[in-house]
Amino acid sequence: MKNRLQQLWDETVPMEGPCPQPDPAAVRRRVNAALNAIPSERSLYMRQKLRLAALVAAAAVLLAGSALAAASHWNVLDFYFQGGQSAAQDLVDDQPRSVCDEQYTLTVESSACDASAALLLVRVDARTDKAAAFMGTEDFNGIDLWSIHPVDPDYLSQDSAPAVGGSFSYSEVSALRTETSTTWRIRVDLSGMTCSQLSVRMGYMEPGLSISVPLDPAQPVEVAVNASGQGLAWYETRAAGPVTLHTVSLTPLSLQMDVSWTDQGLREEAPLPPIQFRMADGTLRTAGQMLNAPTQGTTLLESSGDTAAYRGTWNLTFRSVQDLSQIKALVVWGLEYPLDGSTPRPTEEESCDTLPFSLARVNPRPEGGGYLLPVRALCEGLGIDCDWDDASHTAVMTYRGITLELTWGSQTARLDGQPIELSLPVLVQDSTGQFHTAPDGASGTLCVEAFSELEDIWQLWICLPYDSQAECYADSWTIWP
Structure with missing residues (x-):
């Protein structure tokens, strides 16, 4: 921090000599207070990243007010990408x-x-x-x-x-x-x-x-796919259904899918093609690992009322800025489509834990909370173990190198030992459908509300599609590893 502050000081007031050094404790108190006071900033990763980015800015303010803080020139990509x-x-x-x-x-x-x-x-x-x-x-x-x-x-x-x-x-x-x-x-x-x-x-x-x-x-790299298959439900696309993927356009920042589909009572949003990525090192990466989850349906480009046929685009942003030379091919419906435009080829057999899956929601919804995820069924879909410790009433599971601990009755989970506050305590639902908020000898299904840190750290997409016509949520979660 000292070298960076001296550089900022020299750029702002070059004639004033050495930069005065801040009190590290005061800097950290300022940054932590600002971040922890914002309940809407629930992403653990973003809070950690902003703490680092804000240290220099906070120190600058403590030293010389907003004039020096203004000299600390942040790159826009720092605040959108990991x-x-x-x-x-x-x-x-x-x-x-x-x-x-x-x-x-x-x-x-x-x-x-x-x-x-x-x-x-x-x-x-x-x-x-x-x-x-x-x-x-x-x-x-x-x-x-x-x-x-x-x-x-x-x-x-x-x-x-x-x-x-x-x-x-x-x-x-x-x-x-x-x-x-x-x-x-x-x-x-x-x-x-x-x-x-x-x-x-x-x-x-x-x-x-x-x-x-x-x-x-x-300028994007365009990949012609022109293939059809089963797409998955997402938000107001309330059920899976057939979709045609025409082209995929990639830039280091985002991915666009040009799709068409027919109206099957799904409103005007397309089922989402289950796209994956073959990397230059041969590994297969999922949509959850590479892309931020969609926040809305497709952008409708054209439609035909007579045939109920639609054409539109899915616009998705990458989690991290991408070097496109490190993406060898796109994988969808069992075929790999190379970015260099060469002939598509069958993909190697995919592991079931890299593909999207449905997960039945827990009914009914607890008072004051949203619908719950069944923990063990989630782990089975992801292909990981869920270890239960009866003495501490705690379930422990590790996915993509990150360990999650959920304790029955506690509203605090732990990700790699770091506490995460949940909207509801971890519950157990017995065979009659009743929820138990604290260890009381009952047995049943351990349940937890979906929370953003789980999506960010484990790199998942978790969605409960909404049926706006029936004004109710779907019976199943859509989970993308």
Whole structure:
């Protein structure tokens, strides 16, 4: 940290001599307090990563206020992907762009994009005490906070370029908050659009002030599949069904699947093709290991009401930035489709614990909680042992090198010894369907609520599809290893 702080100090105040060193205990208290106070940030991995990223920022604030903190220039990919980002450094625009009025300074610190989405790291600095006070209230993060639009390139020469469609999502990087600044990560959907810049505006600034962010999308590698098979249920696609996978487009940041399907009462979302990855070293990696779980259904591109036929895309982001030279082929429905365009070939026999599976939900739902996962059945589907210690009433299981401990009646689980708070205590359901909240001599099925740390650390997708027509959840979980 000392070398990094000295570098930041030299860049900011080069004539002031050596950088004063922070109190390590004060730095750690500041970072831990910021992260632990945010119940919505449930990802253990992201909290650990942000602790490391925030140490320098917090130290900078303690030393010299927000001016030095602003000099610590974070890469947008650090806040969207696990691991290193060297394979995508060419895609990152690290030139800060700013606009200000009397109350605020808005800065787009860093951006990256491909054909599916643009990723932004944005900071807002308050320039007055009044603005800083408002920034600290819940009202600041309201409907007027952001206005972000892709811009049609055909109109860039005109004085007023019209915005084109495109949704966006955002969240504050709370670990980087200071008394006078907030930092945000923003994802803008670009699917199906042609645009060469984004217009970024913070709604509390003077009218007309915005930042133009140029877009230089990563060029994808396209793999022609043109095969059909069984797809799996996901969210509002409430049942498995046939789907055709036409092409797959990959960039270091994301994967897009061009699919078509017919209406079987599944609404307008496609069943999800069970895609896997053959790596250059010969190993087979699952969708759960490589990709973040989908947060919504397919983007509908076209439909035909007469034949109830649909065409659309699944847009998925990688967990880690990918060096595409290390992905040899895509695997789906028993065939491998090489990224170099060569002839598809049958895959080697797949282990059953690498394929998606269904898991019956636990009924009924306990009062005040969601539907539960049966622990031993989950382990069987994953191909791992579930060891029960009767003395401590604890189940222990290890998957992908990470050990999970669940204790009957406890609301605290442990992942590799680290405590994780659950929404509900671990329960046992007896043969009559009754739940037992503490060890009482009963026997039955050990149950736990699905929780995000399990998905992140074990690299799983866990989904209970919802039937919006019947207004109820499906009878089975969909689990992707």
